Amino acid sequence: MLKEYLSSLDEQFVSQNQSEQEWLRSLKLEAFNTLREIGFPVSRKGNEKWKYTSVSPIVNNVFLLSKPKDINIDEIKKQAPWSDDWYNIVFVDGFINKNISNIPDSGISVSSLGLSENSIGELIDFSDDGFAALNSAFLSDGLIVSIEDSFDTSKVLNIIFYNSGTELEFNNPRLHITAEENSSSVIIESYVGGSNQNSLTNSVTEMELKSSAKITHYRLMSESNNTYNVGYGRVRLSDDTEFYSSSFFRGANIGRYDLNVLVDGERSHCDLKGLYVTSDEQHMDNFINIDHAKPNSSSNLFYKGILSGKSKAVFGGTVLVRKEAQKTFSVQSDKNLILSDQAEVDSKPALFIYADDVQCAHGATAGNIDEDSVFYMRSRGIDLEAASKLLIYGFADEIISFVEETELKNFIEQKFLESLPSYKFEF
Amino acid sequence: MGKIMNDRNKKLLNVNDLHVSIDDKEILKGINLSVNLGEVHAIMGPNGSGKSTLANVLSGRPGYSITSGSIEYLGENINEELPEIRARKGIFLAFQYPVELPGVRTWQFLKSSVDAIRKENGEKELGVKEFDQLLEVHRNKVEMNPDLVKRSVNEGFSGGEKKRNEIMQLSLLNPTFALLDETDSGLDIDALRIVSNGVNEFKSESNAVLIVTHYQRILDYIKPDFVHVLVDGNIVKSGDGNLALELEEKGYEWIKESISSGN
Ligand SMILES: Nc1ncnc2c1ncn2[C@@H]1O[C@H](COP(=O)(O)OP(=O)(O)O)[C@@H](O)[C@H]1O
Ligand SMILES: [Mg+2]
Numbered sequence: 001m002l003k004e005y006l007s008s009l010d011e012q013f014v015s016q017n018q019s020e021q022e023w024l025r026s027l028k029l030e031a032f033n034t035l036r037e038i039g040f041p042v043s044r045k046g047n048e049k050w051k052y053t054s055v056s057p058i059v060n061n062v063f064l065l066s067k068p069k070d071i072n073i074d075e076i077k078k079q080a081p082w083s084d085d086w087y088n089i090v091f092v093d094g095f096i097n098k099n100i101s102n103i104p105d106s107g108i109s110v111s112s113l114g115l116s117e118n119s120i121g122e123l124i125d126f127s128d129d130g131f132a133a134l135n136s137a138f139l140s141d142g143l144i145v146s147i148e149d150s151f152d153t154s155k156v157l158n159i160i161f162y163n164s165g166t167e168l169e170f171n172n173p174r175l176h177i178t179a180e181e182n183s184s185s186v187i188i189e190s191y192v193g194g195s196n197q198n199s200l201t202n203s204v205t206e207m208e209l210k211s212s213a214k215i216t217h218y219r220l221m222s223e224s225n226n227t228y229n230v231g232y233g234r235v236r237l238s239d240d241t242e243f244y245s246s247s248f249f250r251g252a253n254i255g256r257y258d259l260n261v262l263v264d265g266e267r268s269h270c271d272l273k274g275l276y277v278t279s280d281e282q283h284m285d286n287f288i289n290i291d292h293a294k295p296n297s298s299s300n301l302f303y304k305g306i307l308s309g310k311s312k313a314v315f316g317g318t319v320l321v322r323k324e325a326q327k328t329f330s331v332q333s334d335k336n337l338i339l340s341d342q343a344e345v346d347s348k349p350a351l352f353i354y355a356d357d358v359q360c361a362h363g364a365t366a367g368n369i370d371e372d373s374v375f376y377m378r379s380r381g382i383d384l385e386a387a388s389k390l391l392i393y394g395f396a397d398e399i400i401s402f403v404e405e406t407e408l409k410n411f412i413e414q415k416f417l418e419s420l421p422s423y424k425f426e427f
Numbered sequence: 428m429g430k431i432m433n434d435r436n437k438k439l440l441n442v443n444d445l446h447v448s449i450d451d452k453e454i455l456k457g458i459n460l461s462v463n464l465g466e467v468h469a470i471m472g473p474n475g476s477g478k479s480t481l482a483n484v485l486s487g488r489p490g491y492s493i494t495s496g497s498i499e500y501l502g503e504n505i506n507e508e509l510p511e512i513r514a515r516k517g518i519f520l521a522f523q524y525p526v527e528l529p530g531v532r533t534w535q536f537l538k539s540s541v542d543a544i545r546k547e548n549g550e551k552e553l554g555v556k557e558f559d560q561l562l563e564v565h566r567n568k569v570e571m572n573p574d575l576v577k578r579s580v581n582e583g584f585s586g587g588e589k590k591r592n593e594i595m596q597l598s599l600l601n602p603t604f605a606l607l608d609e610t611d612s613g614l615d616i617d618a619l620r621i622v623s624n625g626v627n628e629f630k631s632e633s634n635a636v637l638i639v640t641h642y643q644r645i646l647d648y649i650k651p652d653f654v655h656v657l658v659d660g661n662i663v664k665s666g667d668g669n670l671a672l673e674l675e676e677k678g679y680e681w682i683k684e685s686i687s688s689g690n
Contacts, residue, residue, distance in 0.1 A: 375488050376526040377536070380596065381514035381543035391538065394530025394579070401530075 006036055008062050013137060016065070023140070031126055033394070040130040049129070049258070050315040052346045058228045058254060063170035063200055065138060066093040067102040071101045071194075076162055077366075081411040086156040086188075092170025093164050094140035094201070103295035107151030110143065115133070120144065123206040123234035129258075131230045135172045135204045147213075149182040156405060158188045163201045165193055165227060167303045170200035174404030179241075180305065186248040188221035188408060193227050193251065200228040204305035207234070209241040211265065217245040218408060221414050224251035225280060230256045237297075239265035244400055249276040249284050250416045256285040263325075266296045274303040275399040278343070279414050280309035288317035288349075292325035295355075297327075305336040306392060306398050307343035308421060315347040319362070323354040332362035337369065337395050339423050369395075374420055374425050386425045437463040438502070439604055439635050440485075456482045456660035457496070462604070465632040467648055470639045472657035473679045478639040479523055480664060481657070482608045485637075486520040487513045501606070514540075515547035517603030517634075521593040521610050528580035532620035533592070536580045537562060537599065544600060549577035551619050561685075565599040569625050586613035594625040605629065607638045611645035623648030656682055 008394045013032050020028075040059045041050040071092050082088065089101040089110070103110050120142065126132035143159065161173055179185060190203055203225075209215060223229050229252045238245055249255055261270050275286045290299045304314045315334045337343045347364040377387035394419055401411040440462040454485045470668035472478050484491045485498060486602065492574030497504050505513060541561070544551045553561065566573065569591040581589050590610055597605055607626065611619055626627055628650050630636050638649060646654075646668070654670040655662045658679070663686050664670065674682065 297616065365526065371489070371527055372526045375510060376528070377540075378510040378512055379486050379488075379520050379522075380536070380540035380600070381511050381547070382536075382539050383511045383543070386539060386543070389533050391528065394528060394532075397530035397532075 005059055005062060006039070007037075008273075009138075012065050012247045014255040016138070027121055028137050028139065029121070030039070031133045032134060034126055034398070035130055035133040035137055038128065038130055038133070041257065045268070048316070051085045051201075051286060051316070052258060053254065053283065055254070057199060058230075061198060061200075063168050063169060066095075066166065066169040066171035066280075067092055068095040068139060069164055071097065071100070071162065071164065072079060075194065076100065076160060079194060079222070080160045080162065080190050081158065081188060081405040081408045083156070083158070083405075084157040087144060088158045088160065089163045090258070091141065091143075091159070091168065091173050093162070093169060094142050094173045095255045104155065104157070107148045108157070109146045109148075119205070119208070120174065123189040123208065123236055124204050124232060130202060131202055132232055134231070135174065135202050138170075138237075139174055142176065144176045146178045146180060147183045147185045148180050149184075150186055151183055153184045153186070156186045156188060157303040161189070161191045161201060163193045163199060163205060163223065163227060165192065165195035165198040165199050165224060167199040173201070173203050175203070175205040177208070177215075178363060179207070179209045179215050181210045183210075184214040186216045188218045188220070190218075191223065191229055191231065192220070193223035196224040196226045196412045198226050202230045204232045205234070207236070209237050209243060211238040212240045213238070215241040215244070217243070218403065219245065219257070220412070221247075221252065221255055221257070223250075223255065225251060225282065226253050228252060228254050231258070233257070234261040235245070235259070235261040237261065237263050237265050237268045237270060239267060241265055241268040242245050242271075243269070244271045245273070246399065246423045247272075248279075248412050248416055249286075250419065252282060252284070254283045254285075256287070257286045258287045260291065261299075262290040263290065263292045263299065264294060266294050268294075268297040270297070270299040272299070272301045272303075273399050273402060275396055275416065276303070276313055277396070277420065278313050279309040279421065280305050280311060281322070282310065282311045282313070283313075286317070288315070290330070291326045292319070292321045292330065295324060295326040295328065297325070297328060299329075299330045299331040301349070302399070303334045304395065305334070306339065306396060306420070307336060307345055308339040308423065310340070310342045313345045313347075315345070315349060315364070318350045319360070321351075321353045321355050321358050321360065325357050325412070326357045326358070328355060329359045330358070330360040332360075334364045336365065337392065341390075369425050376383055384426075385422060388423050388425045392420065392423065435466065439464050439500070441499040442485075442496045445484075445498065446494045447480060448481070448492050450488065453494070454660055455484070458660075458662055460655065460662065462635050462637060464603075464635055467630060467636045467638070467649065467654065468650035468655065469653045469672060470637065470655050470657050471641070471643070471674060474641060476657045477555050477660045478641075478657055480606055482520055482606045482637070484605060486510055511543070514602075515520055515544050519596055519597055519600055519602035519605045521590075521607045522604065523608040523612070525581050525589040525593055526677045527582045529575055530581055531580050533576045533578060534562070537576070537596065540596070540600060552569065562599065562613050565595050568598050568628065569595045570621055571595055582626050587615065587618040590614055591618065592623055594622045598625055598629055601629070605634065605636045609635065609640055610638070611640065611642065619645065619648065646671045657687070658683060670683045
């Protein structure tokens with residue numbers, strides 16, 4: 001099957017636009033050859049990156065490369081976080097749609113992939129990862145953003161990757177962000193789905209923070225039940241940077257997020273939060289890594305999951321503190337609320353410390369709400385269903401409460417929590 | 428004739444030969460207790476005697492099985508009644524260990540509670556402004572910091588703040604039957620005074636209070652009309668407020684001895 005699949009990609013690869021710039025063509029060719037060599041990841045013992053997620057439901061399809069499409073802006077507003085006060089940039093099936101995007105005109109430079117020679121691909125290593133190679137080999141379109149220190153920090157940069165859900169199409173968008181020295185910005189990166197068809201979004205985002213830069217980043221995945229969403233985030237932090245990133249996941253048949261933050265500077269802080277809400281037969285896999293390569297920096301990793309139905313979640317990844325990274329302060333935790341006997345979580349966050357003067361802690365729990373909490377609420381007249389709802393929202397609120405943008409917060413509550421089936425904790 | 432009618436109308440709670448087990452272990456072994464409106468009762472007893480069990484079972488906490496006997500509240504048998512229904516009918520339990528609810532805002536929690544009880548009484552939900560005003564009145568009664576209502580319920584509250592929060596809820600929800608489980612534990616003298624004032628302001632001819640306590644101290648502030656001594660799942664002695672003082676002086680051993688010697 002895989003062989004058949006790759007040969008179909010072969011034909012598609014050859015038929016891609018050949019009029020592209022030289023650097024892009026050679027990048028694609030290298031990635032394609034890599035993909036042919038390594039294939040797609042197999043879940044098995046020893047393959048820590050994909051241990052609990054089988055990709056065969058994805059690669060058993062023969063997907064076709066997506067085509068640019070037009071879409072009504074109202075449809076986007078229905079599916080994605082939106083404010084007219086933001087800069088909104090919309091991709092449809094992997095291609096930037098300029099008609100419905102409003103691109104800022106100062107403090108920031110934005111270009112589409114074909115037009116620029118740039119540092120794209122510096123942060124993502126596709127040599128051992130089939131999907132990352134797939135993205136580079138079939139790059140459909142990309143957005144290259146450079147944020148100057150003069151960028152109006154009250155503005156939000158809202159980048160939407162809309163997947164129309166066209167049957168058996170796949171798209172491979174790329175986002176590359178450089179936060180220049182002393183710049184500060186709020187960026188939303190959202191992957192949202194339209195109709196409920198068998199399709200794949202396979203994205204790569206690279207973010208480079210130059211010294212004293214700050215990015216507040218939100219990543220949303222809100223896909224319909226039959227789609228596949230595989231995404232990579234690659235981030236590098238220089239000295240005195242701050243990177244706050246909160247991710248929210250809902251939907252998708254198989255969802256996967258592979259994030260790697262290289263703390264390559266001193267006195268920097270990396271804060272990764274996440275909330276995954278799974279139901280039905282969804283499968284969500286988070287592979288979240290922080291690599292401390294320099295001393296005197298800190299990181300905080302805090303993920304939570306709410307699982308219901310027959311869904312499955314995987315939380316993996318490593319906080320690595322290298323020998324040189326003395327005086328690192330790092331905290332890592334993953335907590336899950338499991339609302340059904342048939343839901344399952346594999347949570348294996350790991351901590352590898354090679355430096356001796358550090359403060360690190362980690363933990364994972366897969367618990368339920370305790371009986372005392374529910375009784376306390378009932379003893380105040382609140383019925384079981386309302387009490388359960390308050391507790392589930394409360395569990396999620398420990399992540400959502402960090403979202404400062406009101407429109408975004410409302411969107412998350414609506415899309416991620418209100419869609420949960422009503423539930424009662426029984427004791 | 429009229430006097431008898433009145434007394435009957437005042438009857439709030441009647442506990443009749445109540446036996447309660449946890450996991451097949453009998454904890455309460457035949458409790459009889461009668462409480463009228465306008466009365467303050469104290470249940471005293473050594474640790475492990477079943478005081479919290481009694482308070483919990485009256486408020487409907489799951490996990491206890493009533494193997495025989497009955498709890499009548501306002502003339503109805505409530506043995507099987509759900510805790511939220513009891514709460515809406517006016518039974519309130521101030522917890523010995525108030526529970527922390529991470530992520531659940533105190534404000535939201537209190538409003539949900541007030542609205543649930545109003546709904547039971549055929550009243551409509553309060554608007555945000557109306558509720559804020561109501562909350563402020565009751566918050567001030569226990570001198571509770573206004574920032575606390577914006578925080579998660581009891582999370583990061585000091586021991587004293589948690590207990591004040593319980594009494595604030597008592598005042599806000601204005602129940603008919605208030606059960607206070609070791610409300611004085613962990614309170615310094617100032618907090619004890621504030622909490623006791625809250626209870627004294629609450630109590631009236633149209634409600635009743637049952638205080639569960641190991642120590643006599645809180646009874647200096649909230650004067651009981653009746654004191655019952657609970658030992659090993661039985662009420663072994665009942666009397667007026669003076670019994671509490673006598674206990675304080677002589678200790679629970681005195682009661683145990685006086686029972687076993689048949690006095
Ligand atoms: N959840 C429980 N499971 C098992 N035994 C319990 C439980 N709660 C209380 N008990 C037992 O019941 C007895 C009475 O406890 P409790 O009512 O808490 O006493 P008090 O409040 O008077 O200190 C004790 O022996 C205690 O160990
Ligand atoms: Mg007790």
